[in-house]
Amino acid sequence: ADAESRFITNNPLSKNQHDLAVISLPGGNTRTLLHTSPFPLTMVQGKGVYIYDSDRHKYLDLTGDLSAGLFGHTPLPPIRRAIMSALDDVGLSMGATTALEQQHAALLCERFHIDHVRMTNSGTEANIYALAAARHFTGKRKVVVFSGGYHGGVLSFPDGKPAANTVDPDDFVVVPRYNDTDAALNVIKSVEEKGQLAAVLVEAVQGSGGVVPGTRDFLAKVREATKAAGAIFILDEVMTSRLSPHGLGVEYGLKPDMLTLGKYLGGGFSFGAFGGRKDVMAVYDPRLRGGLSHSGTFNNNTMAMLAGYTALSEVFTPEASIAFNRKGDAFRERLVAVSRGTKLSFTGKGSLIGVHFSEDGTEDITSGSDLAGKERADLKDLFWFEMLEEGFWIARRGYMALILQTPEEELDRLVGAVERFLEKYRGLM
Numbered sequence: 001a002d003a004e005s006r007f008i009t010n011n012p013l014s015k016n017q018h019d020l021a022v023i024s025l026p027g028g029n030t031r032t033l034l035h036t037s038p039f040p041l042t043m044v045q046g047k048g049v050y051i052y053d054s055d056r057h058k059y060l061d062l063t064g065d066l067s068a069g070l071f072g073h074t075p076l077p078p079i080r081r082a083i084m085s086a087l088d089d090v091g092l093s094m095g096a097t098t099a100l101e102q103q104h105a106a107l108l109c110e111r112f113h114i115d116h117v118r119m120t121n122s123g124t125e126a127n128i129y130a131l132a133a134a135r136h137f138t139g140k141r142k143v144v145v146f147s148g149g150y151h152g153g154v155l156s157f158p159d160g161k162p163a164a165n166t167v168d169p170d171d172f173v174v175v176p177r178y179n180d181t182d183a184a185l186n187v188i189k190s191v192e193e194k195g196q197l198a199a200v201l202v203e204a205v206q207g208s209g210g211v212v213p214g215t216r217d218f219l220a221k222v223r224e225a226t227k228a229a230g231a232i233f234i235l236d237e238v239m240t241s242r243l244s245p246h247g248l249g250v251e252y253g254l255k256p257d258m259l260t261l262g263k264y265l266g267g268g269f270s271f272g273a274f275g276g277r278k279d280v281m282a283v284y285d286p287r288l289r290g291g292l293s294h295s296g297t298f299n300n301n302t303m304a305m306l307a308g309y310t311a312l313s314e315v316f317t318p319e320a321s322i323a324f325n326r327k328g329d330a331f332r333e334r335l336v337a338v339s340r341g342t343k344l345s346f347t348g349k350g351s352l353i354g355v356h357f358s359e360d361g362t363e364d365i366t367s368g369s370d371l372a373g374k375e376r377a378d379l380k381d382l383f384w385f386e387m388l389e390e391g392f393w394i395a396r397r398g399y400m401a402l403i404l405q406t407p408e409e410e411l412d413r414l415v416g417a418v419e420r421f422l423e424k425y426r427g428l429m
């Protein structure tokens with residue numbers, strides 16, 4: 001309560017802005033997960049790895065726009081040049097095919113080992129179109145997904161069931177526990193036996209579900225069972241493609257039939273893509289009869305095509321990806337070390353980190369369900385308020401996605417702040 005009342009006192013202009021926002025936006029909000037009580041902070045500027053709120057507090061941005069903001073708030077020189085060139089030399093969307101989409105597509109195919117790809121404006125759309133392809137290709141409807149899986153606002157499966165706004169909720173069968181191989185294989189088998197299985201849709205690390213890495217064995221067995229069932233294995237790499245030079249599908253040798261991409265791959269602009277096997281993607285070949293339509297006014301917009309291509313070819317090279325994720329692993333290991341034996345624990349892989357508070361401080365979290373009944377949301381809130389006061393912007397839900405150019409000294413500073421937090425609240429930990 002103290003931390004929350006200090007928050008209210010310290011942020012009068014964010015409060016005013018929220019009061020204005022509720023006039024024209026429901027709850028003052030247009031991205032549900034950005035709402036925080038008693039009111040969200042309103043950010044007014046981003047510069048490099050820092051953001052500033054209405055009351056001019058400066059934060060080190062550790063949320064990185066939930067992984068989309070890999071390159072920070074000020075475009076790095078090559079990306080800035082690409083953006084300026086898109087504006088000055090090319091022009092905005094032309095309502096026609098361009099060489100830019102071909103160039104970005106070729107790079108995405110090469111980098112993520114897929115035959116064909118198509119662009120969208122978001123990861124959500126990418127998953128919707130990938131599912132449509134799988135259904136059309138197999139002539140079946142049902143899709144197996146995992147509790148805690150998040151594939152977009154209308155494709156989300158918290159707590160073992162489709163969220164209320166899931167599209168065609170009856171077509172999804174949810175495996176109750178991520179990383180539970182036996183449960184997954186049983187569900188796949190039972191849907192297949194009814195002749196209904198079109199696809200299995202899974203993340204190799206559940207991102208929104210708590211930054212919980214899937215084990216190689218679990219993913220490999222699910223992949224194998226999907227193949228044996230004659231269904232399409234769709235790996236959602238919207239969040240995870242940044243964790244490995246060629247994505248986790250390649251790192252783990254999963255050979256997905258389809259994969260979906262998004263976030264940073266538009267170089268900071270709205271982006272999504274889905275791709276995979278040539279024969280499956282052929283359902284979208286407009287030259288063939290009986291296929292599916294896939295349209296979208298901004299699918300090939302100049303900014304995202306050029307900024308995304310430049311970001312991937314010149315900035316987030318395979319070498320940069322390896323070095324960056326090593327840095328993330330080292331950082332997470334330090335956080336794990338300082339929090340050992342407390343109610344605070346950290347999960348993740350490479351540059352993505354989950355922050356958890358539980359009664360027994362378990363470090364062995366292999367699925368969101370492991371925390372059922374043990375989660376300490378009150379301590380997580382306290383952590384968030386205290387980190388804000390220390391100048392760190394972390395997603396309230398307990399999520400960090402590092403920005404590429406975050407200086408090592410700033411990460412040291414966060415480790416120090418976590419230690420101070422644990423000391424200050426020793427009695428609660």
Ligand code: PLP
Pocket residue numbers: 066121122123124125127150151152153203207208236237238239240262263271272
């Ligand atoms: N899939 C995963 C794994 C995601 O994490 C997200 C977004 O957080 C999406 C899909 C949806 O992407 P978008 O927000 O671009 O629609």
